[in-house]
Amino acid sequence: MKSCLIDTIFLSDKRKNLLLLLLEGPQTSDEIKDKLNVNWGAMIPQIKKLEEWDLITNKDRVYYLTDMGRAIANNSKRLLNILCVYEHNHKYLATHDLSGIPPHLLDRIGELGPCKLLESDLAHVFDANDDVVDAMIDATFCVTPSNFFQPQYNKMYNTMLKNGCDIGLIYSQSVYERIVSEYVYDGKAELDEVRFLDWKKVKFFVIPDGLEITEITVTNNIVLLGLFDSDGRFDSRYILSTGERSRNWGLELYEYFSRNAKRIETDVKD
Template identity: 30%
Template sequence: MKSSLTDNVWLSEKRTNLLLLLMEGPRDIEQIKMSLNVTSRGMMPQIKKLKEKHLIIEDGDYYKLSNIGELIVKNMLPLINTLSMISDNRNYWEEHDITILPPHLFKRLHELGNYLLLEPDLHHTFEIPKEFTENLLKSKEIKSIISFYRPEYPKFYSELAEKANSLTLILSEAAFKRMKNNCMKELEYLLSAKNSRVLVYKGKARPPAIDVSEWFMYISFFNKNGSYDHNDIMSFDESALQWGSELFDHYCEQSVEIKDVDQVEVEL
């Protein structure tokens, strides 16, 4: 029975890994052996099968993807990256509500890349994670969404407004009301600072908390019962920064900019 392209791509880990390797560029057999930790005897039959299906071609001493091979591998990568992302922290992704994401970014969630899952220290559960504060304080261009209120936030984001070149801050209606009632001084500073913009989110569904700068991205999804459990995602990958910026822009379009505290009536 003839094997299908699907069989040739997926039913051999060696073939899959070789295709992914060749996506980075042509390789000779010695480079393939070293990169994939295989022997010539183990790899040559797999190369032969991929050549027979016209997925790779031989160019002198080098093997490279054919046009068909390149097309297939480019479409494989999102699925492989998504599977890898989920398998690393399966319980987290099962327990948190990611359906809140807009469809075009939901299907690109794998762009978080080599992310870190930050779990709370039992002795410091209710403190702002230092990974969050330290990286934001080093940032110059900051876009943030505050979806849940912490007493430390008004002072911390005021400090960011002082240090950063640009701070765009979206507040949920509940967070805006808490700041207006409890921290008017900090709220007025954020509204008056030359390098900051403050918006109130007016969309229907509560967005995740997001912070994106020129060099890192931090996001907090709510769990499926709508509460925050202090498990956060952080990534420094370029793809994650782009993904996070697009997500921020999506919610920014559903928000209203505020110039002073009495400009809008917040309905809760």
């Protein structure tokens, strides 16, 4: 008796992994055996079950996805990616406000995986996070819409600027005014690159009403996502993700926020 389709796909790691492998292209029996590290004899009945549903086909022991098989495999991969991100960050995502992420990007939050949660112990919660600094310091591109400004990262930003990094920062009007009044060198106080941001070399934007997330930072290396908790309170923890898919996701979120941002004149020209 033929099992239901969802059971056919998800109740066997061998079948699920084969569908995902065939998304990469046709595979010979030897390639399947080697890439999935399976015994071919054990794969034969799993292949037959997928063939019963016309999800895969083969010619001369080269296996392919059918058109419907490809559609199902693509959407299965998307679901599995979302499940992976949620499973590994369950406590964080379940207790934080996701409403600031537009629905079309929340539906694709699986593109952030694999990722990890960055946490600071209480003794260092207001210090620059070493994982963040290590991931960002060599970046050549960096954009950050944020609801707050961390002056402890001034030294990192200034080092990035000296290394030729293209930096764009988006803040609310109130945060921007505080940056200008307290963390921009005024020519009078002692020049201190740890305290003062070299803002004339940064692309600055202001968004009048602020953001509904704490921060999204995108570089050519990482994506850093911070959310308010479910009660709207600031949380110093972040999700850190790497890879091209997560970077594209992060850039889309940045572009979503930047639509309502106003450019502040600095010495940086496009």
